[in-house]
Amino acid sequence: MGIVIRQSAKTLIVTYLGFLIGYVNTLIFYPLALSVEQIGLQRILLDVTGFFATFAALGATHIPVRYFPYFKDPKKEHNGFLFFLFCLSFVGYIVFVALFFIFKDTLIGIYSRNAAQLTEYFYYLIPFTFIQLCLFILEVYMLVQLKPVVPRFIREIVIRGLLTLGVLGILYHMITFHVFINFIFVVYVIALLLLVIYVYSRGVLFLRPNFSVFKNPMLKSMLVFGGFVLLGNTSDIIIRNIDSLMLGSYSGLKSTGIYTIALYIALVLEIPRRSMSQVVIPLVAEATKNGDMKKIAEIYKKSSINQMIIGGLVFLVIWCNIDNIFKFIPNGSVFIAGKYVVFYLGIGKLFDMAMGINAEIMTTSKYYKYDIFFYAFLSLLAIGTNMLLIPIWGILGAAMASAISIIIYNLVRFAFIWRIYRMQPFSKQTVKVLLISLVVLIFNYMFPHVSGHFVWDVAIRGFFIAVLFSLLVLLSRASEDINAVLSRTIRRFLEKVQ
Template sequence: MGIVIRQSIKTTGITYLGFVVGYLNTLLLFPLVLSKEQIGLTRLLISVSFLFATFASLGAGNIPTKFFPYFKDESKQHNGILPFVISVGMVGYIIFVIVFFLLKDVIFSIYTKNSPLLLDYFYYFLPFTLIVLLTTIFESYLIVQQKPVVPTIVREVLMRLFMSLGLVAVLTSIFSFETFADSIIIYYLIGLMILILYIKRKKVLFLKPNFQILKSAHLKEMLMYAGFIIMGNASATIIANIDSLMLSAYSGLGSAGIYTIAFFIAAVIEIPKRSISQVVIPIVSQANKDGDVSKLKEMYQKTSLNQLIVGGLLFLGIWCNIDNIFKLIPNGEIYSPGKWVVFYIGLSKLFDMATGVNQEIVGTSKYYKIDLAFYLFLAAVAVITNLIFIPKYGITGAAFASAISIFLFNTIRFLFLLSFMKIQPFSIGTIKVLVIFFLTLFVSSQISSMQNFIVDLILRSVVVLFLFGGLVLLLNVSDDVRKIVQTILNRIKDILN
């Protein structure tokens, strides 16, 4: 876990810096500058473009994740895998453009009644989808070479800083909302160019086609893998975005705006998982290639335990302060109906973290095809549950439906890996963390609310941090967490001395 710890600390630190910027954007600037309908529209412009890019890529961005170890040879320009992957993506984009225009009337019929503003940006999705598609490919290319830091900076920090500048421009009347919405494409284009320049600087921008790859013994398997992955990724993206898409269709962009704010609060919990995943992917991929089950088991259990600890601490800190958090948000009374969205989404994120890197293990193994069946099943569950719960319970129903999907998804993956690979993520440490978690939740719930909500927030946060964190360290639940804390304390001592 040495390289995982080092790079995870870097990427997690960068990601949390991005969260700070994201907090300023989503919980302060967005509610201050934009209406809830405009917030909902902004969320949809981005999430729909990512959804379209998932389909348009034909799974190209995932090919390096599994097959890079077979082509890795810098002296031979990695045997042309980068231009091959880009070519697959561009073929997919051309197909997407054709389908996009064929389905225009269907899309208009869905959103005309409750979200007509979205239709004003219909053609916006064409260039944005292409930019997201290429960004995904270059990010994947860097990550499989164990260079996740710059992609993380661009995605988590730079994009959000650009968004901050745009919001400030709206606040000071330099930008209209329409100009702000248009500028989002420019931000992502700049991010893409930075990735390309970074790859060139590292001297691994190998764009010369190597037609020998078309004769590779792995070609058929790569194309089959991409075919399965596109459906799997599309299903996963549907699961992640169906709530906001259906809320906009059923309840309008205002509900989507409230949901966006609440979802962001809960999404903080999964930041460590996103950082760890980028570092673990090449290690898990290599272990699957080598048939090293012991390494897979080690990564599975350690990531599960460490993610549960960090995720549990974040969930407790958020939920115990949820009313205070909404008081911090400008116009917070408008967005406070999202309280239970935070609970259900947060709980599902925590469960996702507790089940470890199951997606990375299955997705890079010989069983990757079965993952498609999981995704398709759960995409269907997500659509059905949203259809049931959104009309009855609105934004809370959307969150509950999403939570059901995530719980089912991870439970099925857990049972599959247990049955077919004889590995599971839990240990005695898991039980210890859960006991500490519920003890902390109980103690914090007994604290009487204070008149000054800032003082109340600080008090509850201190109780959660010292009770949960202290018991985890005292019982030495995780060697990795203990080492990280010790490293941080040593650095603080060095600074003070």
């Protein structure tokens, strides 16, 4: 697991820097420059195009994870693998455009009542989806070659940094919201161009027509895998985004705007999970190819405890400062309606992290087809719980539905992996982390509020929570990897002090 920790470090740093920029954008500049409805609108545009691009990819964003090791050969331009991915996804894009116009009136009707502004930008979805699709393909192509840092830098920092300029343009009355929406599209075009340049600079932009993959005996299994992944991805996106999409339809753009702010606060929990996944998945794919189940089991257990520790710390710092966090946000008195949205979303994401790399194990195994049935059931569950809970509790209902779906979806995968491989990610170290988290939470409620400006309370409370949690993790030896990192950090600090 040491290699995963080391390779995850750069990606984690880049992702957190990107999140910091996104934090300033979403929690400060957006509430200052945009109305709640406008925040909801730009959120829905990005969610919808991401969903459409995943559909149009026809599984091409996951095929490399499982099959790239079989075609990897730089001297032979990876046997035309990138060319194949783009051919497959372009076919999917043509199908998407056809379906888009067939169901145009239905799509407009869904949002015309409570989110009429979205219909003004309806046709933006076609080119925007194409840009997102190309980004997805190139990102996964570099990921399977263990070069995720620069693509992540472009997505997390370049895109968000440029969006900062756009929202500042609105704030200082230099551009209108309509121009800002156009600017978002331009930003993603720039990101795609930068990614193309990077892939070319690494000498792996192999787009010359090469039909080796099309002639390979594995083509049929790849297409079948892509079809199953398409169904799975569609269901996964439904599970993860149906809350904000259905809020726009049921409750309007204002509710979506409030939910967006709360969601962004909770999303910080996903960063360690996403960063580790990008490094782990090629390793799991290679181990699967070699039949090394012992290696997979080791990564499974260590990913669970490491993510649980990092996620637990982040969740505690956020939740123990939640009221103060909303004080940072302009118009915080409006957005604090999403306080418990953060809690329920956070619990769902924390549970997902604690379950380790179950998704990666399923995706790279020969049992990947079963995942589709799990996804189908859970997407129906997500839709059903949102339809039931949003009319009753609004944004809180959407958050509860999301948490319920994520928890059940992980439990189903957990049970399946245990039954097939007799592998599970938990140990007595898991209990230690749960007890440590409980102790720190109790400490927070005993800790007095710092008088004066709330910033002091955030800084002092956050500091003591982080120190107490880290010390307890270190003393309990809950994780060998994190113990090594903490011990090395403390030793270097003491050396500098001396």
